[in-house]
């Protein structure tokens with residue numbers, strides 16, 4: 189049965205109906221296609237690609253052009269899931285007009301249907317400007333990886349009463365500015381539960397416990413492909429990294445032992461033409477023949 193394109197309305201409806209929202213990141217055509225066939229609600233082209241695809245040590249290095257390059261690839265592979273482009277560091281916090289233009293590029297050039305921005309109350313005027321330009325926005329509070337130097341690392345947030353209250357109020361302000369959902373990253377589950385019950389838009393948790401309206405993971409993390417570090421919340425749902433290593437070992441063995449490619453995986457020339465070619469190779473000066481082509 190053909191699946192229906194997921195819309196923002198569908199995502200909002202799920203919260204009302206108490207249905208969990210299943211989301212994941214993707215960064216390229218082939219992965220996005222598999223994700224889409226798995227009936228996932230929302231695909232985030234996360235700036236986590238800075239680390240898992242491009243090998244940078246954090247998410248601060250990835251640029252607008254790189255994000256767009258990957259967003260375009262994802263959107264070519266997706267027919268059903270809602271696609272959200274993640275706005276990279278420096279693309280939306282310096283100048284509001286630039287922020288709206290950059291957000292618009294995700295929609296116009298990248299094929300995304302919404303963008304995600306990191307930040308609380310301080311980013312609300314920019315979110316409103318994007319929404320005024322008909323660009324749909326997802327919020328992101330808690331551990332916002334673009335601020336790791338402020339936090340002092342990839343550390344759990346909202347651990348003090350003051351910090352927790354601030355996040356609860358940030359969520360209120362994000363909702364008031366018009367976001368259609370809010371990512372809650374690396375905060376205590378009880379805090380995520382309070383935030384989830386005090387906003388009307390869906391919360392999407394990553395390291396925020398089971399009471400969020402939906403969950404998100406970085407696909408390379410949950411499949412065991414990116415293993416540079418493992419936060420407490422991360423569960424491996426596959427060991428694809430190991431499967432790739434085993435497949436590469438088999439490939440190497442077969443090539444070294446002349447087992448691959450075999451006849452089944454080779455193209456074949458008809459015998460008569462082959463005889464003709466062999467005869468020609470034996471009888472002409474190949475260098476001379478080749479020179480005549482120049």
Ligand code: KIV
Pocket residue numbers: 213232233234235236237274371373394404405406
């Ligand atoms: O960049 C990303 O992948 C994210 C998710 C982890 C929420 O922001």
